[in-house]
Amino acid sequence: MKSSLFAAALGALAAACASAAPSPADPFDFRQAALVYPRMNDGVAQGQASLVGNGQCRNSNGSSLSGYQPALYTESVRPQIHFSPTVNFMNDPNGLVYSNGTWHLFYQYNPTQNVAGNQHWGHAVSTDLYHWKNLPIAIAPEKEGEGIFSGNAVIDFENTTGFFNGSTPKDQRIVAMYTLNTDTSQTQHLAYSSDGIHFTKYPGAVISRNQTQFRDPKAFWDEKSSRWIVALALSQEFGIVFYSSPNMKDWTEVSRFQSYGILGYQYECPDLFQVPVEGGPDDGKMMYVLAISINPGALIGGSFVQYWVGDWDGSKFTPRDNAVRTMDFSKDFYAFSSWNNSPGKKAYAIAWANNWQYSQQVPTSPFRSIQSLPRELTLKYYRPTPQFGDLILNNRPVNLSAIHGKTLYKSENGNSARNQTVNLSGQGAFDITATFKLPANANITYNTIASFEIFAGDGKQSVKTGIQMGEPAVAYIDRRGAGQSFAAQNPFFTDKTSGIIRYAANYTTASSENADQYVLGPLPPSAYLDSTDQAQYIKLQAVVDRSVIEVFVNDGELAGTSVFYFDNDQIPSKVTVSVGDNKLQLVDLEVRALNSIWSKCKE
């Protein structure tokens, strides 16, 4: 969060809300927080929070559920397998860290309104990245006018900060770094926790710069230089500045990454992290990726994430080239952040699944915004063209088996099937996966399209996704028919988005003498095709969840995330899988219901 647009735009709203707020009577009425600006740990002080147990139904502001029980997580627009706060407005994921068997998700949260403002760090935890348990607010502002803006968290195994005593298990030593926003400055601060719930603020700023646009720290322990490194955005100067520290308290600027990619209006949420290469001669090797969110100013409108693959030498990030790549072809994937301390040399991440162009106006209540599906990231060599190899961030959902429900349809090797309609019975969340085959040397037209159309219960509204075959093939999402009342009046709720599909490099046909050959240099066109039948196979997966669709092509080579809002309280109820002309074949199809992660709240 935080453009001056929103600060400016919401000034009037915030003031209006404060003056109209009810008098503080019900201690569980989340709205009263607008008046009192709850201090850190107010919720926790009740002693009810823990990292285990069946507390999933706790309110996101730490109070009991009395203020919201009746319709908890059952609204027609409420995703069932995506994280969202019980009430009010959420944006960026923050403080992502794996600690003592638990995945922590903090997030930018306004506990008092369903628009941005009054920023706190909300908190939830999971053991599988799908089932989330709401915890009380972790970090709150001290006084009116302050905001706890985005940041991240690390595990201080060796107690370099001195914040912990010997009795705290090493992997429970959580240090959060966040931006304290005021009208006159943005400065960087620490808070720490020994139990993963209660946070203590370290007094004073650890980095300040006489800046109002300086935020979103992403710190990590740097193995190369044996010290802490933090990336911070000089948002309106379009610079990412790196600092180093031995103890998280004393920081020294070491380098700057300046004016790369799409600038837009501001850089936000820098994230430098390591990602394993998947497949090929570098399989398992960890490489660095720098991600930067920008808002507004995405070419597609509003918010988006761009990234560079490169080298980190302990002080400086050097991208492999001057090209800019994006993680998601659609409009609702922003403030991307990776988990620190992920076990097993894996990279996991999540993003806010909305866009500042309309996120404060979308027709969801009493909450606004969700986090994306958790993603597992790898780097893979792809062939964007027959003449070019590229190391691309692969981006697929974390294994969905944790939430798999009933199989609604399953076919394999059904080469003759052209169209298939499957009723979507369940709670509104489904995993639809198909493989399409374009036979060798088939002529293609603009209508050589394989697609899913997911209908609302009324049979009229629908959201679509598909693949237009060709060189390159193109994946798209089309939400034009998915609800009119919001889309028709909002000038920024773009209907159609698309991205081009690359092809996995065919390692077996390339010389392996030089790893660079996998990156630059020709491969035969047959690298596009299956080696046995010279056909082209494309796998399309759509995870649809009431008001969001996330599309993955070829297990994450390409991803697209779009929210949509059916009118009249409709939820997904039927999918039609079809191929646009008879050259294209539906090879296999599986449709599964996904189980609500909030089901315990409904018992």
Added chain:
Amino acid sequence: MKSSLFAAALGALAAACASAAPSPADPFDFRQAALVYPRMNDGVAQGQASLVGNGQCRNSNGSSLSGYQPALYTESVRPQIHFSPTVNFMNDPNGLVYSNGTWHLFYQYNPTQNVAGNQHWGHAVSTDLYHWKNLPIAIAPEKEGEGIFSGNAVIDFENTTGFFNGSTPKDQRIVAMYTLNTDTSQTQHLAYSSDGIHFTKYPGAVISRNQTQFRDPKAFWDEKSSRWIVALALSQEFGIVFYSSPNMKDWTEVSRFQSYGILGYQYECPDLFQVPVEGGPDDGKMMYVLAISINPGALIGGSFVQYWVGDWDGSKFTPRDNAVRTMDFSKDFYAFSSWNNSPGKKAYAIAWANNWQYSQQVPTSPFRSIQSLPRELTLKYYRPTPQFGDLILNNRPVNLSAIHGKTLYKSENGNSARNQTVNLSGQGAFDITATFKLPANANITYNTIASFEIFAGDGKQSVKTGIQMGEPAVAYIDRRGAGQSFAAQNPFFTDKTSGIIRYAANYTTASSENADQYVLGPLPPSAYLDSTDQAQYIKLQAVVDRSVIEVFVNDGELAGTSVFYFDNDQIPSKVTVSVGDNKLQLVDLEVRALNSIWSKCKE
């Protein structure tokens, strides 16, 4: 033009058309060209073409008008002030050169079908960049399977090529350089003309590279190194390669610009050209801009143009930074090309106003595609943010006075006006320009929007453009309501596009000791505001022309180009100008009809 997508996709179509073509009976039936593959100058051989006179109504393939007379340039979707061919498919502008008082516009043209393929260089000329006279095809393939692909043209004043004799005036010595496409190669070739109409091919390739993806030469006489330079796209390697030559025939590779910006599937149409700085301490200084079109793979889907401002040292282009910028925020501006030899240190350019995602399917007949309005380009210092200065390509229509018609509405200093409806009487082409004022310190919301809604005659369909105020303000185009029949079925015809608005640097408040201060380094926030009343003024201009809208903010700081297709043969007939809330004021408004450039064809 030319992705293998289209080659592959159209193979079947081309074959089908050839077999279904009529027997050659009518010598003016343009369709027969499908069979005979007309050789270069077939049309000119009739001796009817000239650069002057009232021949504007000639068919685009050089024949008389008998095959098309009845509805010439009168279709409801036919723009009246934009260049389009009488019949069949046009794409990239080519060979843009100013010669002997005449602006030449060549273009990629399929004289035989209303989809891409069978590429020729079509030709038109103008003395004001608005009124175009169709001339016969300038360069045609010699045999089936060849295509005359994109390229440009230069004036060989000093006859370095030896193509001209002393009697040819120096500024009539036109040399075109184009790509010859076959199934197995793309090579670069020359053709020359002493009269601006008839072209003679120079035998053989002047640059070849054992490449099938090597095209779109843009040559110019380089003042820095006193030799010819050409930029060429290694399209699927994502490189722009520069060559030098003393004589346009013998070329030596001198440098390469590799892997910058958005890569997409291919680089096309590189253009390195000089642009004057407008205003500020560098006023009048010429700087270099490198533009690259990419398709597909634009973040907004399909085709777009990106550019870099930088230095050219006679051999190598070095961008000022690693950021990438775009010329147009919407979907229909591609294959940008500038005119060589423009008089008076000015930069003029044009682009194809469509997108390969749907250009071969849009509901226009018997023609497809138009060129954009001609643009005058300058470089201006802008403030994308209070903390950052940037040299941005300013992009405004060439002075419209050449086609100005009746004034339909004109108000000035009408501070109290909030909404204004003006009937659009004329031929379907209009210039709508308004200035909006946001008073100092006004609170803004998401509804602080100033907008134009241009209605079809049925009063139901409309295309919209507007500005949402804020920091930054955002301009948008919304074609969601402008016709359903095409938009609802095409998965790539995106409805809503937007771009952020920057602010002119306030030179008078900045130190002028160092020109770089205008580029990097803080300026006071007041640079955003008018110095007298601290209000924010934004000027919005929409040129709407039957099936296209081009939007310009603040005289070209931001531009957006969108085609749209009203159903039921409707044309623009009414505009409503409105402000979304009462903080915003409509300061002045002028609505003018624009005169059809094709009117002589209708007499």
